[in-house]
Amino acid sequence: MDVSVKFLGGAGAVTGSKYLIDTGEFEFLLDCGLFQGPRELRRRNWDPFPMPLGELEAVVLTHAHLDHIGYLPKLVKQGFKGPIYCTEPTAELAKILLLDSGKLQEEEAEYAKKKGFSRHENPEPLYTMEDAEAVFPLLSPQPFESAFFIHPKIKVNFYHAGHILGAAIVKVTLIGENQTKRLVFSGDLGRYHDPILFPPTRIPKADVLWIESTYGDRKSTTQKPEDELARAIRDIFDRNGLAIIPSFAVGRTQLIMYHLYQLMEKGKIPKAPIFLDSPMAIDTTKLYLDYHSFHRLSAMLEEENEHAFNHPHLHYFQKQEQSVSLNNFQGRGIIISASGMATGGRILHHLFHHLPEEKNGIILVGYQAEGTRGRRLLEGEPSVRIYGYEIPVKAKIYSIEGLSAHADQEELMDWAEGFCENPKRVFVIHGEKESAEALAFQLKDKLQWKNVLIPQYLESHILFEGI
Template sequence: MASTQDTLAVGISRPTQRQRTRTGRPAITFLGGAGTVTGSKFLVEACPSGVLVDCGLFQGLAPLRRRNWQTPPLDLDRLDAVVLAHAHLDPCGYLPVLARAGWHGPVYATPGTVRLAAIVLADSAHLLMEEATHANAAGWSKHRPALPFYDERDAAKALRLLRPVDFGVPIELAEGISVEFGRAGHILGSAWAHLWLTGGGISRSLVASGDLGRPVHRVLRPPQPRPDCDALLLESTYGGRDHHDEHATERLAELVCRTIGRGGSVLIPAFAVDRTEVILVELAKLARAGAIPDVPVFVDSPMALASLRVYRQALQEGWPEIRPEFADAVDPFDPGHLAELHSVEESMSVNDPRMPSIIISASGMATGGRVLHHLTHLLPDRRHTILIVGFAAAGTRARQLAAGAREIKIHGRYVPVRADVEVLDAFSAYADASELVAWATAAPTPDATYLVHGEPDGAARLADRRREDHDWCAVLPRDGERVLV
């Protein structure tokens, strides 16, 4: 949110003469996702064309969030297309700003990403507007008035720019730039992008990994192998560590039983797209095996419920990303007493549950959404458990809870943390360090690998691993840096 003056300042700069000048050789400029796990924006140029790979929102620490309001170094008159890796806010959450500034697309993505982006961007705009209204009513924002970063009209404009492209189908984006999508296995529709660049008589190729999924994903097939390329943009979200998969299902069952046994509820802040589905699949398996008590499971997120419908459709129609074992399965997302909460009144009713329950609510990093109201009510009570099941960026409430915070600030007030806080990263949809290395090394060594979409320590550790174990040229690009491909 920002003040009126801040909002009027938001826009896309028209180019200076220096910005208009392009060398003939293909190049990449890192406009986000460098030194941070959010805000992914990679400008790929091949004279005379320019394409943006991802158009993401900065999240987490306040200095990062403020960057959303800065005028980005983008020349809309020379931006020919946008390519999206998947439908989380990091790769697509900035699109409404481009649309508001008058850019008319196109934006290319897989069919699954197009379907889910329509849900994600509409929900994001709704939450931003709702948060601004709440801030003005309660007076907890420093801005007078507090305004949403973008609204539902901006999101609708962005959605009209989306163009679906199937996996494995090469298309020309602009003169000298083509792309083909491969399965990334992170969420439904997620893709890595293989770009061919021709400029100044030079032909080069680039692979942007997007966010890679895990070979052991509960619903989706593993990522397709990386193709040969001259340059690689490799995500590094979990570049510094591996997941602890051992006994993860047993640990989930144990903490549910322990919490329910003392009369408490389990609150799971979960990304609305994919993480909610993964957790439901795991809970359903445990419920069918009699490994957890027979209690209500509430899904409290309009976006999660909308994405769940897309996942169910994908299973029914046999989309190519779905694991084959789900072909003839009964609803794998139903633990037995699944309750979908749609209205605000339904959501508020589970803040003081009459009986123990499991609540799955967005957002996964507890940066906004209905989960904040649940945290406000459940955190002060020692009977309850808060379960963190995915990556949480620095500066987010989920990261603070995972790090052992004894109080967190929600809507301008501090809330004491007395409930148990548990972390189970085995349910993450992100590839860990070993899985990233295995995917990256399955093809010939590129001339250079750029570690992006990761916090500095994790990206640096993955870069060191690439250099020491495989003698790769592994680079941590600086924000705003431009390199030749």
């Protein structure tokens, strides 16, 4: 059989991961993500799917972030009815994230209609909450490290990738008449010394490798990011200010909660109220309690009376009125809210009300994509636009890269060195131009990998002929 790949996203950009694999007998999608960030990227979400959906027979997911799963409701809405394979935690996280995404799509369409800034007379959402729910019956959870077949000649294994709860490196084994070929998709790789998640599994062999490059051009200078977090919070508290942390609801928030609890218990920061103002993050945190075997906090969570996700200083705010009550909060406190790049969600209310005060601090704890408010704050712009108003940035901005859920360049290279044989072809994906080029250079220069490519959107490549 001849095998090809078409890059429907996650190529030349960090978001929209979709890789269409065609074996001639079976076509499946590896990841099914939304494009996020700049408008020209987001517009791709509205393009017709580039193949008849009747020909697509399955989807395999690496993890539950929206740039890897967020297109699923539209795919199903357009007629896809096949199985969607993922790990058990990914299936549960997908339900939480897709419902929230559907709700946001509905709200954005309604807001555009109300304000009249859409070019369409009656703007429609990309998909609805009902469309998101239609995905759930198709989810097919699979265990880590146990092989399963998506076709008699296609075997799949999930291995721990770190990054977020349930995230997987995917190995696809193609069983041909003459030979067997291994396709390995890194997904998004996590940190090797993450206190919560297992490190990325080293894979010994791959004929073709897809490796992410989100942080392919940078090295973390911080060995202990929790110390930087403590310094930022002490600095803000010294001004009697409020620390506001835009944080991804899945993964990053739980890591921040863990560090804050440890820092308070060790006396490295003053004890102060922590407000987790994100219904999605609250629902996600509950999954950490349900899936003990998928992370490293089992011993901590066995302490029934008090732990990182349940202690006297931690307040879960589910209701909107609870969130609004923080608009006028004064004094020392910590607000954790989504979204992590300040593109939407409740964090916008907190930035709207607290950015203009010099005593406050905004702590950025993860990757800030081009075109997002988070990136504009990171780059020191004097104001950001929120709800149609230019809000002056008077609060102090802090950035702590070491808290990212993404492996940095050294960790990506460390993982790549785990291959016993050089992959015959390597696609550097899921990165902006500079980061992809930097990682590609390192792979060729230090590991002597020969066939390293940086694919672009909608490119197609023949992987094998007649296997």
